[in-house]
Amino acid sequence: MRFRPTLFSLLLALLAATSSIAAEPNAAQIMSDQTVVFLRIADTQDYVKKLDQTAIGRAASDPQMQPFVNGIWQTLKQSVADAEERSGISLEELLSIPQGELAIGVVAMQEGNPGVVILCELGEDTRVTEKVLDLLETVATNDGATIERNKFKNSEITLIRGKNGPLAVCIHEHTLLASNRIEALEDMLDHWDGKREDSLAADDRFRTIVSSSRGTKDEPAQMIWYLNPMETLRTIVKNQSGGGYIMAFMPVLGLDGVKAVGGSTILAAEDFDTISHFHVMLERPRTGIIEIIQMKNASTEPEAWVPDDITNYMTMNWDVDKSYNAVEKLYDNILGEDKFEEDIKNRINQPTGIDFKTEIIDNLEGKFTLVQWYEPPARINSQATLFAAKVKDRAAMQRTLDHLVDALPRLKNLVERRNFGDATFFQLQVANGPIPDDISDERRKRMETRRSLRPLPCFGLIGDFVFFADRPGIVEHIALTLGGDTPRLADDLSFKLTMNRLLEQAGERKVAMVSFSRPEEGLRMFYDLIQADSTRNFIKGQAEENNFFSNLEGNLNANPLPEFKVISKYLAPQGSIMIDDETGLHMIQFSLKRDSD
Structure with a gap:
C-alpha cells in the first residue's frame, strides 16, 4: 500500500x-x-x-x-x-x-x-x-x-x-x-x-477581536477565528533564504501596522438568522499601504439607477485626495522623491494626452458603488457586475473618455460607442472567427460554449457616475431603471428595514461602507442552472466515466428539486456595514430572520 x-x-x-x-x-x-x-x-x-x-x-x-x-x-x-x-x-x-x-x-x-x-x-x-x-x-x-x-x-x-x-x-x-x-x-x-x-x-490582540465580535445582544459566538498576519509571515519565511529581507520590507509598506485579523459567526440569534463579524486591528497612526485607507461616512441611500432585483449592492465613501497623497508618499519613499509624479507623467499623461491628476482624480467625488445582477437566462456566467464612481463633472469626464479612446489606437479599434437611455459607453467588440465545418459536434459545442461565456467589458457614464461593467446587459438594465418605472432599490421595504437594523448596530460610529444582498436571487439562478438542459447534459456526459456523476445523475432524476418557492420562503435579505474606528476596520454582516409561514 x-x-x-x-x-x-x-x-x-x-x-x-x-x-x-x-x-x-x-x-x-x-x-x-x-x-x-x-x-x-x-x-x-x-x-x-x-x-x-x-x-x-x-x-x-x-x-x-x-x-x-x-x-x-x-x-x-x-x-x-x-x-x-x-x-x-x-x-x-x-x-x-x-x-x-x-x-x-x-x-x-x-x-x-x-x-x-x-x-x-x-x-x-x-x-x-x-x-x-x-x-x-x-x-x-x-x-x-x-x-x-x-x-x-x-x-x-x-x-x-x-x-x-x-x-x-x-x-x-x-x-x-x-x-x-x-x-x-x-x-x-x-x-x-x-x-x-x-x-x-x-493576548490583547486576540481579546480585541473576541470582544468586538459578539452578538447584537451580547450573545457569544459559536465560532471564532484569529490570525496574526505578521507573525504568521515571520514563521513561514524565517527558515527561507531572503526571509529577513521580506520582514524588513514590511515596515516600509506599513503592513506591520496590521496587528491582527479575526471574526466570528453567530447562528440563530433572537432577531437574526446569522451574524458575522470581521475585524482588522490596525496600529495608529496608519502608515504606508494602511494609510491609503481613507474612508468617510457612507450614505445608505442607493443611487436612482440601482434596480431592486439586484443580487448584491455595496457603496462606500472615500477621501480620494488623501488616498492619492498616501499612494504618492509611499511610492516616493520606495523609489525616490518625486518619482510618483514623474512616472504618472511619463507612463500615463504623455502617452494618452491627459492630465491624470486633474482630469481623473480631481473629478472623483469619492462615492464608489458595486452592483451585481443575474442576467437571464441562467448560465454559469449569469452574474453581471458593474462598478461605478461618482464624478463632479460628467461632461468633463465624457471628454476625457472620448480623448482616451481616440488617443489609443489599439483601444479605438476594439470598442464600439453605444448609447442606451442615459448611458453613454464603449463596448468591447469580440471578433469570432468561423467555426470549421469538419470538426466534431463535441468540439463545436465546446467552442460555442467558450464563446458564450466570454465577458463583453464596457465602460462609460450613466447619470453622474463613470462605470466599468463586464457586459452590456447590466448597463441596459440600469439605464432602464434610471429612465423608467422599473422598481428601484431605494424604494424597497426590505432594504430599508435591513439598513435601519445595521445603523442601530453602528450607533455613533462612522459607517464607511454599506452593502445589501438578496440570497434568494442567487438561489433562483442556481435552481435554473441545475435544471437547465446544459447542466443535465454535462452531468450525463461525465456520468459515463465517473461514478460520482453517475450516482449524482441517478439521484437527481429520482429526487428532483421542488418548486423554487419551497426554499425561497425561508431566505431573507442580508446586509453589512464597515466601521472605521480607533481599533481599525470592523465589518458586521447579518441576515434577517424570516418566518416561513
Whole structure:
C-alpha cells in the first residue's frame, strides 16, 4: 500500500470535514500566545443545532426538500462506499467524532516548522476515534513508519514517525489532541488547567477581536477565528533564504501596522438568522499601504439607477485626495522623491494626452458603488457586475473618455460607442472567427460554449457616475431603471428595514461602507442552472466515466428539486456595514430572520 499524504494531513482532513457542520477546557486558554492562527467552534453539537435553526437548515428540513437532500446525501455515501468498506469506518461515524469543543491552531516554534495542533472533545464514547487512530497506525506501519509510546502528564502520547513527517496524538480526558510537533502537544497538556499567563486568551490582540465580535445582544459566538498576519509571515519565511529581507520590507509598506485579523459567526440569534463579524486591528497612526485607507461616512441611500432585483449592492465613501497623497508618499519613499509624479507623467499623461491628476482624480467625488445582477437566462456566467464612481463633472469626464479612446489606437479599434437611455459607453467588440465545418459536434459545442461565456467589458457614464461593467446587459438594465418605472432599490421595504437594523448596530460610529444582498436571487439562478438542459447534459456526459456523476445523475432524476418557492420562503435579505474606528476596520454582516409561514 502506497502512503501518499502525510499522516497529519490525513487526520486534519478527517476532523476539518466535521468542523463545517459544527467550556472546558478552553482551547484559547490552553494554547500559548505564540499561536498565530486559530479557529474554534465552542460546541460542535450546539453548532449543528443552531445551524438547523437557520434559514438553510430549516429549508433543508422542509418535507418537500427532503427527497432532494436525501438524494445528495446518497450520492456522497455511494462515492465513499469503497473507502468505508476498506477502513471499516462509516461516514456517519466520522461525522460523530466531535462532541464538544473543536479547535485548530498554528503555533510558532522557536526552531523548526510551526506546530499545527488540533483539540477535539470526544464525549464519553471514544471508540470511533480509537478505531481511526488504529487505522492510521496500520497504514503508517505498512509504509515503514515507526511507532513510539511516551508517557506525559498521565497521558500516553503516540508518536508516529513516517516518511512525510511526525504525528503525535493522544486522548486526554476524552479529548483528542494531535500535532506535527510533540513539543506543541506536550505544551497543551502542561497547561491543561487553562491558567497559563501567556495564553492566547490573554493576548490583547486576540481579546480585541473576541470582544468586538459578539452578538447584537451580547450573545457569544459559536465560532471564532484569529490570525496574526505578521507573525504568521515571520514563521513561514524565517527558515527561507531572503526571509529577513521580506520582514524588513514590511515596515516600509506599513503592513506591520496590521496587528491582527479575526471574526466570528453567530447562528440563530433572537432577531437574526446569522451574524458575522470581521475585524482588522490596525496600529495608529496608519502608515504606508494602511494609510491609503481613507474612508468617510457612507450614505445608505442607493443611487436612482440601482434596480431592486439586484443580487448584491455595496457603496462606500472615500477621501480620494488623501488616498492619492498616501499612494504618492509611499511610492516616493520606495523609489525616490518625486518619482510618483514623474512616472504618472511619463507612463500615463504623455502617452494618452491627459492630465491624470486633474482630469481623473480631481473629478472623483469619492462615492464608489458595486452592483451585481443575474442576467437571464441562467448560465454559469449569469452574474453581471458593474462598478461605478461618482464624478463632479460628467461632461468633463465624457471628454476625457472620448480623448482616451481616440488617443489609443489599439483601444479605438476594439470598442464600439453605444448609447442606451442615459448611458453613454464603449463596448468591447469580440471578433469570432468561423467555426470549421469538419470538426466534431463535441468540439463545436465546446467552442460555442467558450464563446458564450466570454465577458463583453464596457465602460462609460450613466447619470453622474463613470462605470466599468463586464457586459452590456447590466448597463441596459440600469439605464432602464434610471429612465423608467422599473422598481428601484431605494424604494424597497426590505432594504430599508435591513439598513435601519445595521445603523442601530453602528450607533455613533462612522459607517464607511454599506452593502445589501438578496440570497434568494442567487438561489433562483442556481435552481435554473441545475435544471437547465446544459447542466443535465454535462452531468450525463461525465456520468459515463465517473461514478460520482453517475450516482449524482441517478439521484437527481429520482429526487428532483421542488418548486423554487419551497426554499425561497425561508431566505431573507442580508446586509453589512464597515466601521472605521480607533481599533481599525470592523465589518458586521447579518441576515434577517424570516418566518416561513
